[in-house]
Amino acid sequence: MNEVIMLVSLSVIFGAMLSGFATFRMTGMRLMPHFASLIIAFILTLASLFVDNNIVFYSAIAFQIIAPITICGTICNILKTQFQNTGIYSSHLALMGMLFILAIGNLFI
Amino acid sequence: MIREISVKGLRSPSLLVDRVLEKMKDGILVIETDGEEQIKDIENLMKKIGYKMETDGNVVKIMVGEIKADKTINVVGATCPGPIMMVSDMLDKMNVGEVLEIIAGKNALTDLTEGLKGAGHEVLSVEELGDGNYRILIKKGEKKAEAVASVTIDELFIINTTGTGNAEKAYATFMMADIAKKMNLKPTIFLMMDGASLALKGECDKVKHPDFPKLGDLVRMAIKNGIKVYVCELSAKFRGINEKNLEDGFEIAGAPTFLNYLSKPNVRPVWL
Numbered sequence: 001m002n003e004v005i006m007l008v009s010l011s012v013i014f015g016a017m018l019s020g021f022a023t024f025r026m027t028g029m030r031l032m033p034h035f036a037s038l039i040i041a042f043i044l045t046l047a048s049l050f051v052d053n054n055i056v057f058y059s060a061i062a063f064q065i066i067a068p069i070t071i072c073g074t075i076c077n078i079l080k081t082q083f084q085n086t087g088i089y090s091s092h093l094a095l096m097g098m099l100f101i102l103a104i105g106n107l108f109i
Numbered sequence: 110m111i112r113e114i115s116v117k118g119l120r121s122p123s124l125l126v127d128r129v130l131e132k133m134k135d136g137i138l139v140i141e142t143d144g145e146e147q148i149k150d151i152e153n154l155m156k157k158i159g160y161k162m163e164t165d166g167n168v169v170k171i172m173v174g175e176i177k178a179d180k181t182i183n184v185v186g187a188t189c190p191g192p193i194m195m196v197s198d199m200l201d202k203m204n205v206g207e208v209l210e211i212i213a214g215k216n217a218l219t220d221l222t223e224g225l226k227g228a229g230h231e232v233l234s235v236e237e238l239g240d241g242n243y244r245i246l247i248k249k250g251e252k253k254a255e256a257v258a259s260v261t262i263d264e265l266f267i268i269n270t271t272g273t274g275n276a277e278k279a280y281a282t283f284m285m286a287d288i289a290k291k292m293n294l295k296p297t298i299f300l301m302m303d304g305a306s307l308a309l310k311g312e313c314d315k316v317k318h319p320d321f322p323k324l325g326d327l328v329r330m331a332i333k334n335g336i337k338v339y340v341c342e343l344s345a346k347f348r349g350i351n352e353k354n355l356e357d358g359f360e361i362a363g364a365p366t367f368l369n370y371l372s373k374p375n376v377r378p379v380w381l
Contacts (some may be wrong), residue, residue: 027326028276028316078274081306081348085274 002109006049009064009102013042016067016095019109023089034070041067041099064103068096111206111233111248122147123154126171130160135174137233142167163234172234176246179203184221185214185242187361189342189363192217193224196247200230203249208233211245213353216342218243224365227372258285264295264376268367271381272306276316276324278381279307283327286336287303287377288335298331298338299367300359304381305344308359332358339366 017038024031035097041063048060075093079086114129116122116184129138142148144167151169155162161172178342182199184192192213199209213221222245223230229252236244267289269282282304286296299305307313314325321327332338339362345351355361370376 026277028273028279028318030315030317074368081309081350082272082274082303083310084303085271088274 002106003049003109005102005106006060009060009099009106010042010045010049012095012099012102013038013045013064013067016092017042017057019092019095023092025080026085026088031071031074034067034074037063037067037070061103061106064099064106068100071096100104111137111139111208113139113141116147116151117141117143119147121150123150126151127154127158130158130171130173133173136176138171138173138328140169140171142169147174159214161234170233176208176233178246179207180208181212183212184217185212186355187214187216187217188346189220190365193220193363193365196221196225197228199246200225200249205208205249205251205276207249209247209249211247213243215241215243217363218245219360220342220363220365221245221247223362223369227365227369257287260374262375262377264297264370264373265289266370266376266378267296267298267381268378269298269300269304269307269381270302272300272303273312273316273324274303274306276318279316280321281314281329282307282381283324283331286331287327290334290336290343296336297370298336299341299362299370300338301341301344301367303344305340306348306350308338308340308345308356308357309348309350313356328356329358341367 018036020038023057024035041060044056044063048057075089078089112129112133114125116125120124122140140151141261142151148164148203152162163170180199180203182196184195187195196211203209211221218235222235225247226232229250231248231250233246233248238244267282267285269278271278273279282298286298289296313328314323317325331345338359340355340359342348342361342363345361353362371378
């Protein structure tokens with residue numbers, strides 16, 4: 001129930017959404033499950049800052065963990081076949097990596 | 110032995126060709142013709158006597174018996190640029206007019222035929238062997254300096270280096286090829302570096318911009334329209350793309366094919 005970590009998570013998700021839009025446009029507008037889970041994570045994280053409810057809190061964390069996982073399939077393919085383009089995705093990837101650790105931190109700290 | 114004759118202006122070139130062939134035991138007969146009608150006449154004769162022939166524009170080549178090569182080289186298994194380097198080294202040591210026999214895999218076929226043609230050598234024959242490899246006969250030639258004259262650009266060489274990582278450029282590659290075809294500019298696509306990712310089976314089907322048809326459909330249409338799509342062998346290898354997971358209609362080629370296109374005066378390269 002650490003509000004500071006939750007606020008940091010929210011800022012990371014917001015940043016990830018913006019950098020995600022850039023990659024989304026670049027790659028021909030695919031990545032739908034990842035896109036959806038990131039937006040849901042943003043809404044739930046924002047809600048958990050204002051609503052004192054365990055269900056909202058845990059589902060926000062669940063989606064913070066699910067969002068980075070849903071990118072795995074696509075990013076593995078990109079790393080395998082288009083690695084010279086990965087510079088473009090690196091900011092988004094960095095934020096996704098941070099989000100995953102923050103979510104776990106939120107759960108145990 | 111290579112014999113060259115001209116049958117230009119003859120109504121029945123097959124009569125002359127038949128007489129010449131009677132005296133030849135082995136080798137290649139290169140015939141310069143006027144065009145289609147004469148080629149047809151020679152083709153009918155070949156059907157009767159059973160010799161193999163190849164047509165290259167207005168020139169017909171007839172293979173008589175087994176051609177004896179002066180030297181032989183086997184480049185099966187070598188990856189680009191290995192084959193062309195090995196063959197070039199060998200050709201350097203040979204005299205003009207001598208014949209070199211090359212045994213090569215399918216991956217090096219286009220590179221060798223296109224690359225060596227560009228270097229001024231003559232491809233005498235390309236034969237598929239039973240084991241999936243090819244036997245190429247090359248006659249060593251000399252690169253002639255061509256006089257610079259005004260040249261009409263009638264071919265586009267579209268080079269994609271970004272692949273599906275940049276969907277807009279991927280779309281542009283195939284759309285430009287399609288438009289070039291409609292404008293009677295012969296398009297050829299070369300995918301290299303990240304561009305090679307477009308050659309992975311099913312990869313193009315994942316890209317769909319709401320305002321355009323699926324990229325995979327554009328690719329299939331381009332192939333159906335006879336647009337050649339080459340994939341750089343080294344880039345493909347870097348990305349785990351091989352003959353098994355290569356998109357249908359794409360062809361693996363290498364640096365010699367790429368440079369051969371870039372060195373043609375009538376070709377305009379377009380980098381994407």
